[in-house]
Amino acid sequence: MEGLCRSTRLLSVTRLSSKQANKTIRNFSISVCQQRCDGQTRLTRRPAALPRGSRDGASQIRYQSSQEAVSQRSSQSRDVPNASEFLRGSRSLTKEEWQTMESPDGIPDMNLEYVKIGDNPGGFHPVFLRDACTCPKCVDPSSTQKQFQTTDIPRTIKAKSITRHDSGDFTIMWENDIPGFGPDHVSTYSAKFFDICDFRSSRLQDRSDHVRPRLWDKFRIEEELQFVNFTDYMEDDKQLFRALSQLQLRGLLLLRNVPESEESVAEIAGRIGTIRDTFYGRTWDVKSVAEAKNVAYTHQSLGLHMDLLYMTNPPGFQFLHCLKNTCKGGASLFSDSFAAAHRMSPLDRKVLSTTDLAYHYRNAGEHYYFERPLLELDKTSVATNHGKQPAVKFVNYSPPFQAPFPIPKNSQGFVFPKVAKALRNFADRVESPRSLFEYKLKEGECVIFNNRRVLHGRRQFDSGKGERWLKGTYVDTDVFKSKWRTLFEKYSATVDVRVGGQYVHPGKLEEGNARRPTKAEAKTADEASA
Ligand SMILES: [Zn+2]
Incomplete structure (x- = not known):
């Protein structure tokens, strides 16, 4: 050197x-x-x-x-600081x-002596390979927990022998192995392993994380919304897989024939996994009972929002079981925020993904607060109307719980106008008549939706006549994903899911534009908004 x-x-x-x-x-x-x-x-x-x-x-x-x-x-240091980098930090x-x-x-x-595997050019770092050993000595077969830590591996470790087997597997024996691992210690790697560690797409596939959302607008979701029978969902794993596929693809699903019980919503959520308990309780009521003396009392409409964005980990899925809905009005509203983000300009996407908004709940003995950007982007790119852009992982939009913007005074002049404009563009898109899917829940129905993607709200209703009672609960994203992955592994090869009236294998689906409305549909939507 x-x-x-x-x-x-x-x-x-x-x-x-x-x-x-x-x-x-x-x-x-x-x-x-x-x-x-x-x-x-x-x-x-x-x-x-x-x-x-x-x-x-x-x-x-x-x-x-x-x-x-x-x-x-010295010439670069005179540059104006980049506002977005400045705000999002490192x-x-x-x-x-x-x-x-x-x-x-x-x-x-x-x-170091890199380990060359097969015909692939280059080699793997010996510590990387040793660390990935899954033999019964290294990973406990019962608990699946790793029995050593990366830092136990001597820096001088070397591959003593590399053998390629007919099955495509490779085995490696080591020199200067971790103390305690004798000369008979053999590490085995499948051909798939090398693919998975080298390519993110293979990794996503291995974890069933490759199924892209299917974006929708009002017209598409009216055509494609799936209704699943409660008993099928509760008793048949294949039907549960179909239901979760809908949630994975569209983020919205309706169950029907749900028993009229206050326990039903917990049963439905529990079928996926552990319920997310919050200060609202394990399950909670959205209720309005008519009171004869209070006829004039009208419940206001509730704008599009997401729940609990003021928490570090907002719940991934929300369940609302309709027990009573005999009031006038009170229809639920849903909008696909991913579709809105998909159509936004690269500049707006950049602004909304690099500047934090703040959300809080500071009331009744509670004080929650969290700062996060409206768009959380993924490493994967997808084709959009504006060329290749990072895919959207989560959207964080909840105007009713927004705290003052966390933008320092000395950058408000150049940051705030852009943030406000991008926010307006986003709101216009999610609230447009073309985006808004309106559905009045019937008794015995339970809506399930992705709280990190699908915005929800409701039209105002008159509680003077009739009764409106929804029972709700949450499940975390991780819990959903765990169930999805186990079911995907089991059924994806044999069970197809319905998309756009056709049975399509989930692996073949790609994120795409919501389809354009026909002229007649566009006319109806315009009239509705007028
Ligand atoms: Zn081992």
Whole structure:
């Protein structure tokens, strides 16, 4: 390593495919070691052609000398600070920052003996592979808990032998293994394992997290909303899988023929998993009983919102069982916030995903508070009307519980107008007649919806005539996902789910635009909004 200029810094980074990246890193590590600091040297290893849309690639690296860097840094420091970065705080380390970081002992990890598996270019870090061993010595077969920790693995560990079996599996035996693991310790890896650790898409598939939401507007959901029979849902695992598929895809589902009991909603939620208890109780009432002396009392409409966004972990799914609904009015409103976000401009998406809103509940002996951006984005990209954009993971929108904006005074001038405008654009989209799905729950129905995606509200109702009584509860996102994954693993190959009137395998579904309304539909919607 002598002769390598310590002050060398990265100049530019270009995405490469993993295959090319491996090649580049090897070439690159050799080249760096051979370079001397001559103040002008630039190392560039650029392959002849870059593949289009390569996702899992590493970065192409171009170096520049220290003098050049100093002169550029001084000009960059005069730049106006980036408002969004300033507000959301830290970003993750870039690849060049990782690579220029000095190793604790001055020996870069590149010099370790990487473990080459099969025909794949490049190799795996020996500590990475040793850490992933799932043999009965390393992972307790009964509890499935790991029996050692990563930091137990000696840094000097080496693969003594690598064997490829006919099944496609690989076995590795180790030199300088963790003390206590004798010479007979063998690690086995399936071919799938290498795919899963190398590609996020394989990982998502392995965890059944690859099924993208199907976006909807009023017209699509009116066509596609699924009604599932309570008994089927409670007693048949395949029907439960179909029901959860609907929640995974559209975030909205109706159960019918639910027994008229205050316990029913807990039974329905409990079928998925543990109920989320909150200060509202394990289950709670949305109730209005008519009182003869109070005929004039009218319950106000409730704008679109999500529940409990002032908590660190807002509940993922909400259940509302309709026990009574004989009042005039009181229809439920739903809107797919993912569809709205999907159609927003890249600038609005950026503003709403990088600036925090604040939510609170400070009342009746409680004080909850949490700051979060309206859009929480995923690492996965999806095609939108505005080109490829990060997919939306969660939406956080609840005007009734919004606290003052957490925007410091000295940045309000340039931040606030953009936030307010983006927020208005978002509200316009979710509240548009085309987006709003209105449905008056009938007695014996239970609506289930994704509280991190589907906004809910209700029309005003007159409690003077009749009675409106809903019983509600929550289930956490993790609980839902756990049930979904176990059912997906079991039934996805054999049970298809209905989408748009057709049976479609869930694995084949992709996030897409809600379809455009026909002229007649658009006319009806316009009239309704007028
Ligand atoms: Zn092991």
